[in-house]
Amino acid sequence: MVEETLSAEEPTAAELKETLKVEDLHVYFHTAAGAVKAVNGVSFSLKSGERFGLVGESGSGKSTIALSLLRLIKPPGKIEGGHVFLNGTDLVTLTEEQMRRKRLDEIALVAQGAMNSLNPVRRIRDQFILAYKDHDIDVKRSGLEERIGDLLTRVGLNREVANMFPHELSGGMKQRVCIALAISLSPSVIIADEPTSALDVVVQWQVMDTLRSVQEDLGASVILIGHDMGLMAQFVDRLGVMYAGKLVEIATVRDMFGDPLHPYGQMLIASLPSLESRKARLEGIPGITPSLLNPPSGCPFHTRCPKVMDHCSSVTPILQEVRPDHWVACHLYEEA
Amino acid sequence: MPALIEAKNVTKIFGGGLLDKSRTVALKDFSFQIDSDNPSVTSIVGESGSGKTTLARMLLGLAAPTEGEVLYNGKNLEKLGGSDRRQFLRDVQVIFQDPFEVYNPFYRIDHVLETPIKNFKLADTEKGRRDLMIESLEAVGIRPEEILGRFPHELSGGQRQRIMVARALLLRPKLIIADEPVSMVDASLRATILGSLLRLNREFGISLIYITHDLTTAFQVSEDIMVLYRGSLAEAGDVDQVVRHPEHPYTRLLVGSIPLPDPDLPWEGERAIGRPAGELGVQGDEYCQFHDRCPYAMPMCVQTHPPLFHTHPNRVTSCYLYRESPELPMPQMTSIFKSSNREGPPEETEQLDALDAELEVSQENSSTPTSADD
Numbered sequence: 001m002v003e004e005t006l007s008a009e010e011p012t013a014a015e016l017k018e019t020l021k022v023e024d025l026h027v028y029f030h031t032a033a034g035a036v037k038a039v040n041g042v043s044f045s046l047k048s049g050e051r052f053g054l055v056g057e058s059g060s061g062k063s064t065i066a067l068s069l070l071r072l073i074k075p076p077g078k079i080e081g082g083h084v085f086l087n088g089t090d091l092v093t094l095t096e097e098q099m100r101r102k103r104l105d106e107i108a109l110v111a112q113g114a115m116n117s118l119n120p121v122r123r124i125r126d127q128f129i130l131a132y133k134d135h136d137i138d139v140k141r142s143g144l145e146e147r148i149g150d151l152l153t154r155v156g157l158n159r160e161v162a163n164m165f166p167h168e169l170s171g172g173m174k175q176r177v178c179i180a181l182a183i184s185l186s187p188s189v190i191i192a193d194e195p196t197s198a199l200d201v202v203v204q205w206q207v208m209d210t211l212r213s214v215q216e217d218l219g220a221s222v223i224l225i226g227h228d229m230g231l232m233a234q235f236v237d238r239l240g241v242m243y244a245g246k247l248v249e250i251a252t253v254r255d256m257f258g259d260p261l262h263p264y265g266q267m268l269i270a271s272l273p274s275l276e277s278r279k280a281r282l283e284g285i286p287g288i289t290p291s292l293l294n295p296p297s298g299c300p301f302h303t304r305c306p307k308v309m310d311h312c313s314s315v316t317p318i319l320q321e322v323r324p325d326h327w328v329a330c331h332l333y334e335e336a
Numbered sequence: 337m338p339a340l341i342e343a344k345n346v347t348k349i350f351g352g353g354l355l356d357k358s359r360t361v362a363l364k365d366f367s368f369q370i371d372s373d374n375p376s377v378t379s380i381v382g383e384s385g386s387g388k389t390t391l392a393r394m395l396l397g398l399a400a401p402t403e404g405e406v407l408y409n410g411k412n413l414e415k416l417g418g419s420d421r422r423q424f425l426r427d428v429q430v431i432f433q434d435p436f437e438v439y440n441p442f443y444r445i446d447h448v449l450e451t452p453i454k455n456f457k458l459a460d461t462e463k464g465r466r467d468l469m470i471e472s473l474e475a476v477g478i479r480p481e482e483i484l485g486r487f488p489h490e491l492s493g494g495q496r497q498r499i500m501v502a503r504a505l506l507l508r509p510k511l512i513i514a515d516e517p518v519s520m521v522d523a524s525l526r527a528t529i530l531g532s533l534l535r536l537n538r539e540f541g542i543s544l545i546y547i548t549h550d551l552t553t554a555f556q557v558s559e560d561i562m563v564l565y566r567g568s569l570a571e572a573g574d575v576d577q578v579v580r581h582p583e584h585p586y587t588r589l590l591v592g593s594i595p596l597p598d599p600d601l602p603w604e605g606e607r608a609i610g611r612p613a614g615e616l617g618v619q620g621d622e623y624c625q626f627h628d629r630c631p632y633a634m635p636m637c638v639q640t641h642p643p644l645f646h647t648h649p650n651r652v653t654s655c656y657l658y659r660e661s662p663e664l665p666m667p668q669m670t671s672i673f674k675s676s677n678r679e680g681p682p683e684e685t686e687q688l689d690a691l692d693a694e695l696e697v698s699q700e701n702s703s704t705p706t707s708a709d710d
Contacts, residue, residue: 057522058522200383200384200549201383201549201550201551201590201593201594202383202589202590202593202605202606204593204595205593205595205603205604205605205606206605206606208595209605227522228595229597230552230594230595230596230597231595232597233595233596233597233598233599233601234595234596234599234603235595253599254599254600257597257598257599269597271527272597273527273552273553273555273556274552274596274597274598275551275552275555275579275580275591275594275596288492
């Protein structure tokens, strides 16, 4: 059963084309102890060419969203309800075969561990060819070598990398290969799930710079998933904050860092270390993330919230646009 | 009085002889010392392959240097006798990166705290043991009744890492070496763990060596910093100066590459990946390790390894751009550290007041965790 927390209307400016639209998505993992509500009523949308970030602690459901958008959730996980419209088609209703064709072609994933997602016994070229074969693109065509070379150059690698095996590449190079693979069929949405969390900071910049340039070339939208607020501040246009399976705040990156509204968003921003001043408080967020098996009633953050009110534990706040382009799910901002 | 622990011109080489291709110089001619009188907080920062963990392992006696020696109270660590060795194992504690792997899943949390108490005979009675455990858990902001009797899988990564801090504190060591203690912990919990480490420094006079790849947290917790690049010291000194006004081109690159949590601040990195090998005619292995990525590389950079130039009273830089400054021999490097030049404990900062407030809050607010919390 999908619980009836009616999410509000779409948090976007209507004049721009929406590439992706997620409506009231529910993803549960069915365990012996009961259903773990990993994603519990999430709605957001993505404009064409936009970079959107999803942040949250581990277990907040952000990676589950990434996999759900690609329909890669495996049992015991299941999409229990909601819609994912990609260029007008609801992915949730597609057959497995229809969905397989959408992947890479329209929506692609750059996963977290680059080193694990490449086949270790295949040359880089073969990994591209496999992808093409899967999408019925004639792999014998003479232009193929050219095309793979172009893709590799586009992500800042030499054409010769096509002849190499994954173990001959560094972590940063492998992640670039993964980006090249992801863009090989010019998708309109690229999902990057912590694409740099295993990389050093200098290499991280290079990989993100590459991602940004190919995304701008293609005019694709990007969903960047992660917990590094610095990376979000520097990369995305708009940011959504996840907490315990729900989106609690969506705002432009400037509003989010300059004027966060949700108490969780405020504490998250306040706990960021900076290079400005050593006097900054070494402040964490007290308490622990609630169990998704038995999420707290009402607002999921009420157990840790410094501004908790009486009805927070009973009434679930709805994500509402309280300022232009700034959405928040908190009773503090509801009109009396 | 000899230093508590001292690395004297240590070099660590992995792999075979000179002609072996797999020969890797993990750390080269490095000297460093920690005093016993002045509790200090020193960061060692570097990327993968910089030699930071190799250095930690040598300071802990887990790896022997290929050249040079590590001294504990003036005695070679490899040749410590029975009672000295025992004292060393008590004086120098370590906190590792992974808070999941250090626990034996079959034992309750109590076990990890009882073992050092038994091994070092810290308490004679059952009650004494319990009091010691409770005292050190409370010092790191954990409510003992919430975790004692539980199994490791029932706790979050942040709690487990703080229990490691509590375990180290039980032994009242003189030095704690923390190797990436927060890199596997959620961002929101990092501050709390680093805070509990800082507290041990301020309240119990324990020196800290904080090893990390994260310049931001290093800046937040330490007084002095050493930046390593491919086994050599690039730059060292007062953390405020090094991070805010980096000198070595590598440190500048590192600082510039950090994505700062403010969309209006610039984010600059290095687009070109190295210059073609041999462009500057490298011969032998006496060269600046950064020359092939350095925008300022000069012929002299590949002829001899740049010595440390004493550019400011509290900092040194191993780069020929600063060759006008006097040289400082490597073994004297630590003398520039603020901690070596002051009497008594470090100044009280607002950080600690904030921390105290926060620890109180977390004592009040933390609810009982469940196994599904992460």
